[in-house]
Every structure is written in structure tokens, then in C-alpha cells.
Amino acid sequence: MxxxxxxxxxxxxxxxxxxxxxxxxxxxxxxxxxxxxxxxxxxxxxxxxxxxxxxxxxxxxxxxxxxxxxxxxxxxxxxxxRRTQETDLSVPSRRHGWWYYSRTVEGGQHAVHCRVAAEGDGSELAHWEPPVIEPGVPLTGEQVLLDGNAEAEGVPFFSLGSFAVSEDGTLLAYGVDSAGDERFTIRIKDLRTGELLPDVIEDTFYDAQFHPDGRSLYYTVVDATWRPHELRRHVLGTPATDDVVVAREDDPGMWLGAEVSANRRWLVVTSGNSEYSEARLQRLDGTTTADGGFQVVIDRADRVLYDVEPVLLDGQDRFVLLHNRQAINSAVALMDPADAGKPVAEQTWTPVIEHRSTVRLSGIASNRTHLFVAARRETTERVQVLELAGLGTAEQRPETEPRFDEELYSASLVGAEYDAPVARLTYTSFLTPPRVYDYFPALDGATDDAGASATLALALRKETPVLGGYDPTAxxxxxxxxxxxxxxxxxxxxxxxxxxxxxxxxxxxxxxxxxxxxxxxxxxxxxxxxxxxxxxxxxxxxxxxxxxxxxxxxxxxxxxxxxxxxxxxxxxxxxxxxxxxxxxxxxxxxxxxxxxxxxxxxxxxxxxxxxxxxxxxxxxxxxxxxxxxxxxxxxxxxxxxxxxxxxxxxxxxxxxxxxxxxxxxxxxxxxxxxxxxxxxxxxxxxxxxxxxxxxxxxxxxxxxxxxxxxxxxxxxxxxxxxxxxxxxxxxxxxxxxxxxx
The missing domain is CATH 3.40.50.1820 (Alpha/Beta hydrolase fold, catalytic domain)
Incomplete structure (x- = not known):
């Protein structure tokens, strides 16, 4: 030194x-x-x-x-x-017949969350072209879901945690932290009337999401050490004191989280730390809303660090695993739910992406047609995409990857609505302000009438403006x-x-x-x-x-x-x-x-x-x-x-x-x-x-x-x-x- x-x-x-x-x-x-x-x-x-x-x-x-x-x-x-466009907005995202977006206004500390009705049934690519919104100009028919500035009035601190809309688009559940201690109070708003329901759930963690039936809500709570340890279910219209504990994690070294799967067929509850995990799945798509039993995918005793993404292949449930079993940088495999719960040595996994010493795989997501994998190569974060059709078979197609010009950049998946033909990506670098792209996997590699390719798959929706004449070449x-x-x-x-x-x-x-x-x-x-x-x-x-x-x-x-x-x-x-x-x-x-x-x-x-x-x-x-x-x-x-x-x-x-x-x-x-x-x-x-x-x-x-x-x-x-x-x-x-x- x-x-x-x-x-x-x-x-x-x-x-x-x-x-x-x-x-x-x-x-x-x-x-x-x-x-x-x-x-x-x-x-x-x-x-x-x-x-x-x-x-x-x-x-x-x-x-x-x-x-x-x-x-x-x-x-x-x-x-x-001076460099920030204070009155600005996000790129609208389509979900269940609505375009969702947020606005900021000059002088306002917090975002205003809005939506407008979408045209078309989503069956055509044109239906996924987001509306063009001018900063400060509301769209015709705009509905304000939540005004963060109004919510923050009279409190010393305001932070929004969970923000979830029911499947039918009629209810909004949102969590507010008014102290800075990352404990949130959930309230539920009827978006048809603008009125708050009487339901109030206090001392919750960040994540809350509706059951697909829209009549109940899942949320997590923390213990005295601020460790998420319980998943609870709240039935709308009942006291929070009656909420049922759906899953509990008693190991003080494990963190509990939950989500409803992209295909809305499973509740996925994960306990884990940085070295191993355990996922438990429960079916949600039956004719009854009663909670049934959980199905362990890989037991924590096997000390595998993994994520599970339920998908439908040819109408059959399959589990996609992102795992570190004999794969320090992780690999992707396909698993039959019938193998879930068996000792890992007795399970049969079909390789999807083999382990590579030069590529770190760190996350998976899916929609109806594609699997999205967060990957890191040569220090750079990127997204790899595979078709679900043929996954795990000899007909599996190679993964594609949206391509960018800069050497040092970050590209990540924002979301992939289940029925959408498009995935939303964000892109940024040290020199490029954040960009929002829509990526059309089906068009990757296609050519236009002039024979050009690559650009068809990526549609730039927005680059965050930098006021005052910012020149990246400087x-x-x-x-x-x-x-x-x-x-x-x-x-x-x-x-x-x-x-x-x-x-x-x-x-x-x-x-x-x-x-x-x-x-x-x-x-x-x-x-x-x-x-x-x-x-x-x-x-x-x-x-x-x-x-x-x-x-x-x-x-x-x-x-x-x-x-x-x-x-x-x-x-x-x-x-x-x-x-x-x-x-x-x-x-x-x-x-x-x-x-x-x-x-x-x-x-x-x-x-x-x-x-x-x-x-x-x-x-x-x-x-x-x-x-x-x-x-x-x-x-x-x-x-x-x-x-x-x-x-x-x-x-x-x-x-x-x-x-x-x-x-x-x-x-x-x-x-x-x-x-x-x-x-x-x-x-x-x-x-x-x-x-x-x-x-x-x-x-x-x-x-x-x-x-x-x-x-x-x-x-x-x-x-x-x-x-x-x-x-x-x-x-x-x-x-x-x-x-x-």
C-alpha cells in the first residue's frame, strides 16, 4: 500500500x-x-x-x-x-384492460398514480402500444388511483410500500409508512367509488397482493427482530384480528416472502437466506377459495438455494427452477410437480440452461409464452429470453438477448404481463439516462422490408429527459x-x-x-x-x-x-x-x-x-x-x-x-x-x-x-x-x- x-x-x-x-x-x-x-x-x-x-x-x-x-x-x-423535469410521468403499462402509470408534478414531493382504460382486447400487437402522454396533461378519462402528495399531508414521513390492484380492476390495496420504520398500514380503496373500505391492516411488511378471486388479500408481517415471518390472509370486510396465518417461518435465520405466480394458479411462499431456501406452493385456481395444503418443492435440508417459477407447458403444470445445485453461478432446470417434496437426489430435473462459469444467473420470471432470466456476464446485468414452447426438449430454441451498444450498462426486466406479447425493460448506463423499452421476443431476429433486424424487437418508449442541454459525448x-x-x-x-x-x-x-x-x-x-x-x-x-x-x-x-x-x-x-x-x-x-x-x-x-x-x-x-x-x-x-x-x-x-x-x-x-x-x-x-x-x-x-x-x-x-x-x-x-x- x-x-x-x-x-x-x-x-x-x-x-x-x-x-x-x-x-x-x-x-x-x-x-x-x-x-x-x-x-x-x-x-x-x-x-x-x-x-x-x-x-x-x-x-x-x-x-x-x-x-x-x-x-x-x-x-x-x-x-x-434545474436538470430534472419535475412534471413528468412513467410509461403506461397495460394490465387487464387498463393502462397504469404515475405522474410527478412540479412542487410535489411524491408520485400521483393513475390509469386510463385501454382499447382493444390485447390480441394484437397494436393493442400494446402505450398511449402518448404529455407531461402535465391528463389523458381523457384519467382516473387518479392514489395521490402521494395528498397522502403525505400532515405526516412527518411518507413512503409507499405495497400497491396492488385486484384482478378485476375494482380494488386497490396500498401500504403506507408514516414513520420511516418500514412498517406499513394497508388500506383498501374501491376504485369504482373512490371510497376507502373499512378494512385497515397495521404493522405489515412491504408485500401485499390480492387472491385471484379478489375477495381476500395476502400480506406478510415481521417479528420483533424485523424479520418477515408470517404470511396472513385477510378476507375483505372482516376484522384484521380474524386474519388467518397461512404460512409461518420460525427459523430466525430465514426470511419469508410470498407471491402469486404469474399464471395465477399458485401461491408461492419462500423461506430463505443467502445460502439456501425452501419454496412451498399452494394451488389457487380451484373452484373453492379455501386454503389447502402446501407442497414443498425442495426441502431446506437439501441446502439448495433456488427460486421456482410455475409455468404451463402444453396445458400441464411444470416448475422452472433457478438453482445452485452443483452450479455455483446457478443453472435453470425443469421439474415435474410430481417430484416436489422428494429428496433432491431422487428428483428428475431437465436442464434448460446449463451452468456457465462466466455467467451468473440471478432471477427468473415468465408470461404465457416466454421465460425471462436475469443474467450477468462480464460484470454486466442483462436479460435472457427463452420460448416456453419446447422448453426442456430437443425442440428447445436457444435463448435470445436484447442487444445494446454500450460496453458498460444495466438492462433489467421490469415486468411481463402474463398475456402480453411484450416485456418491459429498463436500460441505463453511467452516461445514458434511464430508458424504457418494450421488447417483443417474437420479433427478435426478424427483418423488416429493407432487411434490417434487431431494432424490430426493441421499441424505445422513453428516455428520462435531462434539462439544460446534457451532452453524453462530453x-x-x-x-x-x-x-x-x-x-x-x-x-x-x-x-x-x-x-x-x-x-x-x-x-x-x-x-x-x-x-x-x-x-x-x-x-x-x-x-x-x-x-x-x-x-x-x-x-x-x-x-x-x-x-x-x-x-x-x-x-x-x-x-x-x-x-x-x-x-x-x-x-x-x-x-x-x-x-x-x-x-x-x-x-x-x-x-x-x-x-x-x-x-x-x-x-x-x-x-x-x-x-x-x-x-x-x-x-x-x-x-x-x-x-x-x-x-x-x-x-x-x-x-x-x-x-x-x-x-x-x-x-x-x-x-x-x-x-x-x-x-x-x-x-x-x-x-x-x-x-x-x-x-x-x-x-x-x-x-x-x-x-x-x-x-x-x-x-x-x-x-x-x-x-x-x-x-x-x-x-x-x-x-x-x-x-x-x-x-x-x-x-x-x-x-x-x-x-x-
Whole structure:
């Protein structure tokens, strides 16, 4: 690792107000013979007036320290606002005789959800041509289903969870979170009258969907650790207290989810974690609406990680499996429902897509005629499509794939209505604003009268406008490869203005995540233009623990290999300096959630390397959290980090990298920790404790600030303008540290 020169201080300590000092209340914690004294655990009790007073004092300190950045924040906010078409709309999607879409209006924080009646019965391609809607101009016959701005009036926070319309189009079920804690209250609206039904279901999770008969509703609830553990069924017109538990998951290390299959014949209930799963299916298309028994597809005891997609082939039910059995990057197979529930060694699977070491398969969906597979090749997310006719037989046709020109992009399936001849895709890149395409699989490879092909299958429906004359040719995005200290090649995405070339030693903002097999895919950002136009090079370090290079890339950055995520990030920074992209004295590191853990770890690992660090809802007290299975999601996290409660090796390993426990008497760079009081995924107490410890133990003079959104959740404040303000705060903090103001 390059030993970078000491960084100058942004301001003398005497010029700054005194930082809040949290009182110390020693609490001992002993595991596997190791005793740790935690002086700041008392900050966990958010109902304590002293805790709230401390967080308020921290916000006041942050305001004082960053007061000089206010003008820059306002400029960045205005730039985002000027480039955004505030009055806009989504591309309508057809479902059961209606076109559904959403609008945004200038000055409105939230979307307005609408529909209009569709023409034709859907039997012709022309029936799937979405209506052209002008921003701000309602369509004739437009019906407003839900106005998010009206719903948000009078509440400190508003977030929409479930949003489901019954099969006959007469009822809307929607869930609202008004606190930021990701617990939703479901209400049901009669779309014929506009009136709310008396049914109210509180404390639910995100997903809710109607039974195909439209007379009942499925939804999930979480337990005390915020783990979805029950699927319930609510019969319309009955009290929620009478709702029946349809399925339950008692294993604290398993997450429960449910959906009605695309063909509406099955209820699919899945329990799983990152390493194995179990799907249970129940028929829904009988003459009775009573819940029958469930059919297990592959028992969890077989330790197979899989998804199941029920399809109809020649009028017969079949299960399509996306599985990792002897296939680390997953494969696709076809299964007869008669084999469901047998030991996996006794089941007969027909290969559909064989395992490939260079292609990671991560999801499946279907409609009446085609199977859609999410695939990742050469780090790029794409969609592969197969005809159901002949699937799993000698007549199976090769998969097709919508083709795009850019090297670095992301293409994903938005939806495939069951009876539609078209699938909806989204496309974006670092340089291309989000596009919406309709993909017609039957036309892939067809030629027009002039002999042209390919373009027939893809119909561009919309490209998100960027106001102010955005020119993508004025920017560049490229893939580089950094060498890790153990010789592994790390993919690096470098985004810049076209006139910013290597050798100039530029200011750099380096982003990373590296957990849960989540890939940081190319995506356009209006806000990021405010960085690029100031000469900043924006870099994504695709460190191990993510999914960019397949399942092995993920597994080499989790559990007892987790440190690879941290050293990869620092090694990418060294590459940026050595290759001439980065000024070694002007590099800012940033990441959020598990990426915030990354930030805390690299702060300890290489504090002299970064001019500043911005950690958003950071998971920096990881060991304390994982050691307490009563805390939200802790038990579920054992599959990601290991179980330090029962395994002394895991405990020692985490004890060696968890940021809070490893704060050292060194000069840390300036740090901004950003959190939300009602976050249920990463409690505010983690960054609060971390900041207190950094100030107590660190020897530097750079300011360390904590900013707490008092009415927000894991995603920060609600409403697009509030989110723009959050972004402007982070960008101004980073640009000020880089000296780019």
C-alpha cells in the first residue's frame, strides 16, 4: 500500500465549535473469553430524553461545522432541480384492460398514480402500444388511483410500500409508512367509488397482493427482530384480528416472502437466506377459495438455494427452477410437480440452461409464452429470453438477448404481463439516462422490408429527459482493473468529464459497497453531473463481497474472507494514484449501509489515504449487533458474516475488523456519519457510538460530524426534494474536503 503524505487540516481546531461529548457509561461484554468495555451503549435507548438531546446537539454541531458549505449545498440542489423535469410521468403499462402509470408534478414531493382504460382486447400487437402522454396533461378519462402528495399531508414521513390492484380492476390495496420504520398500514380503496373500505391492516411488511378471486388479500408481517415471518390472509370486510396465518417461518435465520405466480394458479411462499431456501406452493385456481395444503418443492435440508417459477407447458403444470445445485453461478432446470417434496437426489430435473462459469444467473420470471432470466456476464446485468414452447426438449430454441451498444450498462426486466406479447425493460448506463423499452421476443431476429433486424424487437418508449442541454459525448465511462495485494484483479468503473484525462492528478470520489452479492451496476445520475462538471473523477470500486464477477466474487468477500472487501477498496485507491487518475491528497471515500461498514473499516485500515469519508447509515458496530439475536435482522446476518455467538473463530475475525471496536489513536480524516432515527436496518446508535469513539480516541484535528434525520428511515428523509437536499449535503461536504468549491 502506498504511504501517502499527511493531509492538511481544513481548518484550525480553534475555529470550530466544541463537539458534543457523550458521557461514558461502561458496559462489559464478554464472549469466548474476550471482554470488551463499551462506554456508549447507553445511546441505544432512543426514547431517553438524554439520547435525543445528544442527537440534537450533534445536529447543531454538524450545522455549525458545515455552515460554510451552505451556499455550495444550495447551488448543488438548484443544479439537480434545474436538470430534472419535475412534471413528468412513467410509461403506461397495460394490465387487464387498463393502462397504469404515475405522474410527478412540479412542487410535489411524491408520485400521483393513475390509469386510463385501454382499447382493444390485447390480441394484437397494436393493442400494446402505450398511449402518448404529455407531461402535465391528463389523458381523457384519467382516473387518479392514489395521490402521494395528498397522502403525505400532515405526516412527518411518507413512503409507499405495497400497491396492488385486484384482478378485476375494482380494488386497490396500498401500504403506507408514516414513520420511516418500514412498517406499513394497508388500506383498501374501491376504485369504482373512490371510497376507502373499512378494512385497515397495521404493522405489515412491504408485500401485499390480492387472491385471484379478489375477495381476500395476502400480506406478510415481521417479528420483533424485523424479520418477515408470517404470511396472513385477510378476507375483505372482516376484522384484521380474524386474519388467518397461512404460512409461518420460525427459523430466525430465514426470511419469508410470498407471491402469486404469474399464471395465477399458485401461491408461492419462500423461506430463505443467502445460502439456501425452501419454496412451498399452494394451488389457487380451484373452484373453492379455501386454503389447502402446501407442497414443498425442495426441502431446506437439501441446502439448495433456488427460486421456482410455475409455468404451463402444453396445458400441464411444470416448475422452472433457478438453482445452485452443483452450479455455483446457478443453472435453470425443469421439474415435474410430481417430484416436489422428494429428496433432491431422487428428483428428475431437465436442464434448460446449463451452468456457465462466466455467467451468473440471478432471477427468473415468465408470461404465457416466454421465460425471462436475469443474467450477468462480464460484470454486466442483462436479460435472457427463452420460448416456453419446447422448453426442456430437443425442440428447445436457444435463448435470445436484447442487444445494446454500450460496453458498460444495466438492462433489467421490469415486468411481463402474463398475456402480453411484450416485456418491459429498463436500460441505463453511467452516461445514458434511464430508458424504457418494450421488447417483443417474437420479433427478435426478424427483418423488416429493407432487411434490417434487431431494432424490430426493441421499441424505445422513453428516455428520462435531462434539462439544460446534457451532452453524453462530453463525458466518459470506462472499465479499469486494479491489482489487489493478493493478485486478484478488481473491476473499477471510472466516470469523468471527457477533458479529464489520467496524469492530471484529479480530485476523486471513490464509492464502494461489497456485501450481500449486490452489484453496483452502471446507472445514470443527474446529481452526479454536479461532481463531474467540477472536474471530479467518480470511481466505483467493485470490491469482493459484491456480485459483479459471479457467486465466487461474493463468497470471497463474506464471512472469514470479509477483509478482502476492505483491502480491495484501498488497493483500488492505490491504483488510482499510481495510474495518474487521483491526486493522493484529494481522495474522498463514500458508501452506505454495508458500504458504511466498508467506510469504517478503511478509516481504520488506511486513515492517511483519504481526505474525507462520508458514511451513510453505516453498519459500523457490526459485532455488537450480530452478537444480539434479539436486534433487528441479526440472526439473518449470520449467513453473511458468520455467527460470532457460537463460533470463536468468527468472533475473533469480526473483533479484528468491526469499525467501532478498532478505532485507534491515529489522525482520522474528516468524517461525516449520516443516519436516521427510525432506521430499522442499521440503528442510529451505531454511527452515534462510532462518532463518540472516534472523537475520544482519534488524535487528529479534522472535524467528525453526525447528522441524524429525526423523521427518516434507512433511505433518509421522504420526498424527492428532501432527498435532493440530502444529496446536496453529502456532495458539498465531499467537494469542500477536496477543495472544489
Amino acid at each position: 502506498t504511504d501517502h503524505p499527511a493531509l492538511p487540516s481544513s481548518a484550525p481546531a480553534a475555529d470550530l465549535p466544541a463537539a458534543p461529548v457523550a458521557r461514558k457509561v461502561p458496559v462489559e461484554r464478554t464472549h469466548h473469553g474476550d471482554t470488551l468495555v463499551d462506554d456508549y451503549e447507553w445511546l441505544r435507548e432512543k426514547s431517553d430524553p438524554e439520547v435525543l438531546a445528544h442527537l440534537t446537539a450533534e445536529n447543531a454541531y454538524t450545522d455549525a461545522v458545515t455552515a460554510g458549505q451552505q451556499e455550495l449545498r444550495e447551488r448543488i440542489f438548484d443544479e439537480i432541480k 463525458y466518459r465511462a470506462e472499465r479499469a482493473w486494479a491489482t489487489a495485494r493478493d493478485g486478484v484483479q478488481i473491476p473499477v468503473s471510472i466516470v469523468r468529464r471527457a477533458d479529464v484525462e489520467p496524469g492530471g492528478r484529479h480530485p476523486v470520489i471513490q464509492y464502494g459497497y461489497g456485501s450481500y452479492e449486490i452489484s453496483i451496476d452502471p446507472a445514470f445520475s443527474v446529481a452526479r453531473l454536479s461532481l463531474l462538471d467540477r472536474g471530479v473523477v467518480f470511481v466505483v470500486a467493485h470490491v469482493r463481497g459484491g456480485g459483479e464477477l459471479g457467486r465466487a466474487w461474493y463468497e470471497d468477500g463474506k464471512k472469514l474472507a470479509k477483509r478482502h472487501s476492505f483491502t480491495d477498496f484501498v488497493d483500488v485507491t492505490d491504483y488510482l494514484v499510481e495510474s495518474g487518475w487521483a491526486d493522493p491528497a484529494r481522495i474522498v471515500a463514500t458508501g452506505g449501509s454495508a458500504g458504511g461498514l466498508l467506510m469504517g473499516a478503511v478509516a481504520n485500515l488506511a486513515p492517511r489515504t483519504y481526505r474525507a469519508i462520508v458514511a451513510v447509515v453505516p453498519f459500523v458496530d457490526a459485532l455488537t449487533t450480530i452478537l444480539d439475536p434479539e436486534l433487528p435482522l441479526s440472526a439473518l446476518e449470520w449467513e453473511e458474516w458468520g455467527n460470532p455467538i457460537t463460533d470463536p473463530e468468527v468472533y475473533a475475525y469480526m473483533r479484528g475488523y468491526s469499525p467501532y471496536e478498532n478505532v485507534a489513536p491515529v489522525a482520522y480524516p474528516r468524517i461525516a456519519a449520516i443516519t436516521s432515527l427510525n432506521d430499522t436496518r442499521v440503528f442510529y446508535v451505531e454511527p452515534a457510538k462510532w462518532v463518540a469513539r472516534l472523537r475520544e480516541v482519534g488524535t487528529g484535528t479534522e472535524p467528525i460530524v453526525l447528522k441524524t434525520e429525526m423523521d427518516g428511515g434507512h433511505g433518509g428523509a421522504s420526498g424527492r426534494y428532501e432527498k435532493w437536499k440530502d444529496t446536496a449535503f453529502q456532495y458539498a461536504f465531499m467537494l469542500d474536503a477536496l477543495g472544489v468549491v
